[in-house]
Amino acid sequence: MNELVHPLHRFIRPSSKHSTFCPGCGDGTVTQSILRAIDGLGMELDDFIFVSGIGCAAWIPSPFFNADVLHTTHGRPIAFAFGIKMGLPDKKVMVVSGDGDLVAIGGNHLIQNARRNVEMVVLCVNNGIYGMTGGQAAPTTPMGIKTTTTPYGTVENVFNISKLVMAAGASFVACWTTAHPKQLTNSIKKAIQKKGFAFIEVFSQCPIQFGRKTGVESAVQMLEDYKRRSVTPKEAAKLSDEELKDRIVVGELIDLEKPEMSEEVRKMKSKAQGGGE
Amino acid sequence: MMGNVACAEGAIAAGCEFTAGYPITPATEVANRLAERLPQVGGAFFQMEDEISAIAAVIGASWVGRKSMTVTSGPGISLMLENIGFAIGVETPCVVVNVQRGAPTTGMPTVGVQGDMVQAKRGSHGDYEIIALCPSSPQEMFDHTIIAFNYAERYRTPVFILSDAFVGHMREEVVIPEPEKIRTEYRKIPEPGTDPQKIKGFLDEDVAAMPIFGRGFKAHVTSSCHDEYGKRNLIDISALDNFIRKLSNKILKHKEEIILVERDYEGAEIVLVSYGAVARAAAMAAAQARKDGIPVGTLRLITAWPFPEEEIEKMARQAKRVIVLENNLGQIYPYIKAEAARYADVSFLPPRLVGEIQDPEDILRKIREVLK
Numbered sequence: 018m019n020e021l022v023h024p025l026h027r028f029i030r031p032s033s034k035h036s037t038f039c040p041g042c043g044d045g046t047v048t049q050s051i052l053r054a055i056d057g058l059g060m061e062l063d064d065f066i067f068v069s070g071i072g073c074a075a076w077i078p079s080p081f082f083n084a085d086v087l088h089t090t091h092g093r094p095i096a097f098a099f100g101i102k103m104g105l106p107d108k109k110v111m112v113v114s115g116d117g118d119l120v121a122i123g124g125n126h127l128i129q130n131a132r133r134n135v136e137m138v139v140l141c142v143n144n145g146i147y148g149m150t151g152g153q154a155a156p157t158t159p160m161g162i163k164t165t166t167t168p169y170g171t172v173e174n175v176f177n178i179s180k181l182v183m184a185a186g187a188s189f190v191a192c193w194t195t196a197h198p199k200q201l202t203n204s205i206k207k208a209i210q211k212k213g214f215a216f217i218e219v220f221s222q223c224p225i226q227f228g229r230k231t232g233v234e235s236a237v238q239m240l241e242d243y244k245r246r247s248v249t250p251k252e253a254a255k256l257s258d259e260e261l262k263d264r265i266v267v268g269e270l271i272d273l274e275k276p277e278m279s280e281e282v283r284k285m286k287s288k289a290q291g292g293g294e
Numbered sequence: 295m296m297g298n299v300a301c302a303e304g305a306i307a308a309g310c311e312f313t314a315g316y317p318i319t320p321a322t323e324v325a326n327r328l329a330e331r332l333p334q335v336g337g338a339f340f341q342m343e344d345e346i347s348a349i350a351a352v353i354g355a356s357w358v359g360r361k362s363m364t365v366t367s368g369p370g371i372s373l374m375l376e377n378i379g380f381a382i383g384v385e386t387p388c389v390v391v392n393v394q395r396g397a398p399t400t401g402m403p404t405v406g407v408q409g410d411m412v413q414a415k416r417g418s419h420g421d422y423e424i425i426a427l428c429p430s431s432p433q434e435m436f437d438h439t440i441i442a443f444n445y446a447e448r449y450r451t452p453v454f455i456l457s458d459a460f461v462g463h464m465r466e467e468v469v470i471p472e473p474e475k476i477r478t479e480y481r482k483i484p485e486p487g488t489d490p491q492k493i494k495g496f497l498d499e500d501v502a503a504m505p506i507f508g509r510g511f512k513a514h515v516t517s518s519c520h521d522e523y524g525k526r527n528l529i530d531i532s533a534l535d536n537f538i539r540k541l542s543n544k545i546l547k548h549k550e551e552i553i554l555v556e557r558d559y560e561g562a563e564i565v566l567v568s569y570g571a572v573a574r575a576a577a578m579a580a581a582q583a584r585k586d587g588i589p590v591g592t593l594r595l596i597t598a599w600p601f602p603e604e605e606i607e608k609m610a611r612q613a614k615r616v617i618v619l620e621n622n623l624g625q626i627y628p629y630i631k632a633e634a635a636r637y638a639d640v641s642f643l644p645p646r647l648v649g650e651i652q653d654p655e656d657i658l659r660k661i662r663e664v665l666k
Contacts, residue, residue, distance in 0.1 A: 030514065031491060032525055066358070066507045080514045080526060083490075085507040087357060088516035089350065090380050096347035100354025100362070103340065104312055105508050108358075126350075129343040282338055289333030 025052040028062055030083040037076050039148075041228075041236030043195035043221030047142055048077050050198050050219075051113070054205035065109045066101050070094040070118035073149050074142035074221075077113045092122030095130050098137050106279040109138070109209060116143040116157045120178055131185035131214045135278045138208045139216045141178060144223035152226035164230050179218045183271050188213030191269045194220040194243035204269055213277045220265055295468040297432040297461045301391060302327035303470060304439030305363050309478050310389070311337035312355035312362040314348040316370060319403035320459035321393040324365040345370035349377040349390070356386045357515065359506045361443055361480075365391040368410050369400065371417065378452055379418030382541060383517045385496060385504070387446035387481055389439065394458040396649050405649040406459035408570055411625040414454045415599045421538050423545035425552055426454035426599040428569040432466045438596075444479040445552060449544060450501055456598060458621070460571040460651065484511060494522040497540035499547050545600055553602045557609070559591025564661055565609055565638075567630055568619040569595040571651055576619050579657035590661060598626060603633050610634035615664045618642045619652055639664065 038044045055062065062084035069075035071091035079088040089097045094112045102110045112119075119127050119141045127139070146164065147153040154164040154171045157178065161170045179192040189211045191204035201219060208215035222228070222239035233239055247267045248256070256264065287293065295303070301324050305313065313332060315325045329339040337360075342348040345366050352362040366374065371392050381388055396402030397409040410417075414426045425445050429438040435457060442453040482503040484493050490512035495505040502522070505511035514524040519537045527533035545552070556573075558580070559565045566576040573594040583590035593609045595602060610616055616638045618627045624642045631640045643660045645652045 030512070032523075063510050063512075068354075079516060083512050085511065085513050086515065087354065087507070088514075088518065090376055090517060093346060093350045093377065096342070096350035097354040099340075099342075099347065100312065100314065100351030100356075101358050101507065103338065103351070104355035104358035104360040104362075108508050125343050126347055129347075286333045286336060286338065290336075 025049065025056060028052045028055070028083055030080050033081050038073065039225040041222065041224040042073070043144065043219075043223070044074055044077055044142060046195040046198050047074070047140070047201070047219055047221060048081065050201040050205055051077070051111075051140065053202045054209060057202065058206055058209060060209070065111055066105070068094045068098040068101065068110065068112045070114040070123060072115040072118045072147070073144070074113060074115035075118060077142070078111075092118055093126065095119065095123060095126040095137075095139060099130060099135055102135055102137055102279055103282065106283070110136075111138040111140065111209075113140045114142070116141055116145070116178065117147050117155045120176055120181070121156050127182065128185035131182050131187040131216065133278045134186060134188055134213045134275055136212055137214060138205070139214070140205070141216065141218045142221045143178060143218055144221050144227055146223055146227040146230065148223050148226040152230055162230055179216070179266070179270055182216045186214075187216045187271070188273045188275050188277070189215035190271045192218040192265065193267050194247060194265060195222060196240045196243040196247070197267060200267070207269070207272070212280070213275060295432055295465065296323055297429070297435040297457065297464045298323035298393065299327050300432040300436040300468045301365070301439050301455065301457070301462070302331060304436040305389070305443070306331055306335060307436070307470065307473065307476050308361065308440045308443035309480070310361045310363050310443065312352065312360040313337070313364065314340040314342050314351040315365050316342055316345045316348050318367045318370050320395055320406070320462050321365050321367045321391065323462070324391060324393070345373040346377060349374040349381070352388050353377060353381050353386045356388050357507050359508070361387070361447070363389040363391065365393070367393050367395045367403070368397045371410055371413060375417040379420065379422065380517045381452045382418070382422045382424070384515050385450040385502070385541070386452065387450050387504075388452050389442045389446055389455065390452050391439070391455040391457065393462040394456065402649065404459060406461070406571060406621065407649050408456070408458055408572070408621045408625065411456060411598060411620070411622065414456060421542060423542045424454060424599050425449065425451060425545065425597070426456050427554070427596060428456050428598050429461055430570055430573045430594070431461065432464055432468045435461060436468050436470065440476060440478070444477070447479045447481045448501065449548065450481060450504055451545065454599070456570065458571055483509070496520060496524050497522045497537065499540055499543045501544060549600050552597055552600060553605065554596035555602055555605045556592075556594040556596060559593055559609060559613065562589045562591025562612070563614045564588070564590045564617065564664065565593055565613040565615075566590065566617050566619055566657065567593045567595070567606070567609070569598060569626070570621070572619050572621050575652045575654050575657060579654040579661070582654060583658060583661055588661060588665070595626070601629050606630055606633040607637070610637040613638045616640045617660055617664065619657065621645050621651055622648060
């Protein structure tokens with residue numbers, strides 16, 4: 018009998034024998050979507066350099082992807098990725114990290130590089146909590162939720178991450194949930210091909226940390242919840258702010274053509290050397 | 295040429311292609327010059343959103359094979375320290391120029407103070423070794439920047455240039471040799487086509503070949519505790535011990551090749567030990583003292599880190615009295631005293647006002663005082 022091998026197994030680092038994600042975690046779905054997108058485009062992992070920060074989602078490429086991977090300090094993966102892209106503009110650069118890493122501690126690098134429109138894919142896995150450190154509130158934790166650092170309930174408003182990145186100037190922004198794996202895969206394909214800063218937010222269930230805090234400890238129920246709460250931008254346009262409060266606007270939210278920084282740098286160097294653009 | 299400009303020219307002469315920084319006095323002239331000159335030779339300077347991202351970008355660019363540098367002053371170094379530790383942990387060649395200024399905190403930006411000497415060695419968390427050079431002149435801003443790149447590439451580590459506002463803003467003649475007369479080094483990298491699973495890219499005391507990105511080495515580079523292959527290990531404390539020791543020993547094992555000093559103390563009973571801008575005043579005072587018939591010599595530390603213990607001991611065995619001079623309240627002094635006090639009387643002479651270089655007259659007064 019032939020051994021059954023997962024079609025994406027060739028992308029996994031041979032020394033990685035097991036997953037580090039908790040049972041029911043959405044990171045496995047995100048992992049599959051990334052690898053299916055790369056496979057679907059007929060690309061290889063050697064076409065990419067992966068960069069991640071600190072937190073559960075940062076472990077998606079590191080060490081699992083059999084590729085060049087830079088696993089960086091907390092909040093800074095986009096800043097490292099900037100140097101990688103400017104140093105080697107012909108490679109695809111993909112950052113995979115969580116909401117705490119990219120939006121809380123690393124928020125400035127996120128918006129500044131969206132503004133610069135540096136060609137890279139940034140995949141932000143939003144589980145609404147700090148999972149790895151044991152369930153502390155994040156800037157994405159809904160108001161009122163009791164977490165280990167907010168035992169009386171959170172008292173802060175949340176970030177709408179996709180809106181933030183759109184406002185900062187990214188040329189491609191999509192938002193999905195782990196209940197939309199096919200749509201997510203398609204958007205990742207588009208993001209990889211985008212000549213510009215391509216940002217994808219994925220709402221991803223964390224039944225262990227987030228679930229315990231909200232009393233919904235079933236991954237299936239959390240996915241059902243995502244489906245119930247998801248609306249398209251068209252539907253969202255008809256809803257009031259109050260009605261939108263608990264909703265997730267899913268879809269490709271923006272797809273623009275605008276000057277991309279590594280290309281502008283190439284032109285600048287040519288000018289400095291006395292040539293034309 | 296201004297010291298800061300000479301530093302930028304030194305970087306270009308060393309083959310630097312990627313620089314990133316954030317505006318800060320008194321280091322701006324280095325960045326300004328790099329921004330103008332680097333694109334002409336195919337490189338670039340990038341102004342980042344802060345110093346944290348500047349050092350991060352420099353490390354990223356180094357991992358794709360670019361010789362990289364950042365330049366800042368004390369407040370910027372304070373922000374960079376976490377990622378400088380990262381660069382040490384994953385063995386990334388890069389140069390960090392600190393044009394030191396009046397501190398602590400915002401302090402007095404235009405005044406030169408040697409205030410960040412120990413920060414360079416101990417500022418990031420954990421045990422580690424670092425290399426730091428202390429130029430005393432615009433010529434050395436040029437020369438030391440080239441040495442810094444060569445050390446960074448040879449030992450796969452960040453290398454500090456610990457300059458200050460005096461040396462950075464000083465204008466003197468700088469001789470820039472023909473490019474073919476400048477010796478530049480580049481990191482070892484694995485043979486193309488090496489099986490990625492067999493590459494030991496880390497934790498070799500004799501410096502592992504660097505599996506730079508984009509060459510099919512499939513390098514897993516993590517600042518978490520890892521083994522020789524880059525594989526993360528968060529369970530076994532013997533792996534942590536190996537991680538710490540190998541990184542430190544990589545520098546300590548090659549101390550003799552790294553340490554540079556300038557000795558001028560033959561037959562001297564009193565030796566003035568200093569570095570950077572202060573060494574200029576020490577040399578003047580020693581020359582005057584010798585004219586007056588007092589046997590005074592000098593020892594100038596060019597490499598502050600790794601600390602040149604053996605050089606200090608050798609000097610102290612010969613001298614009767616050692617006077618340490620720094621433009622601070624005594625940062626390297628305790629390290630010197632620890633080595634020298636067994637053999638000689640060791641004392642410290644701060645500047646009259648911190649931010650001022652010692653007046654040679656004051657140094658002569660101190661010499662006469664210790665002779666009593």
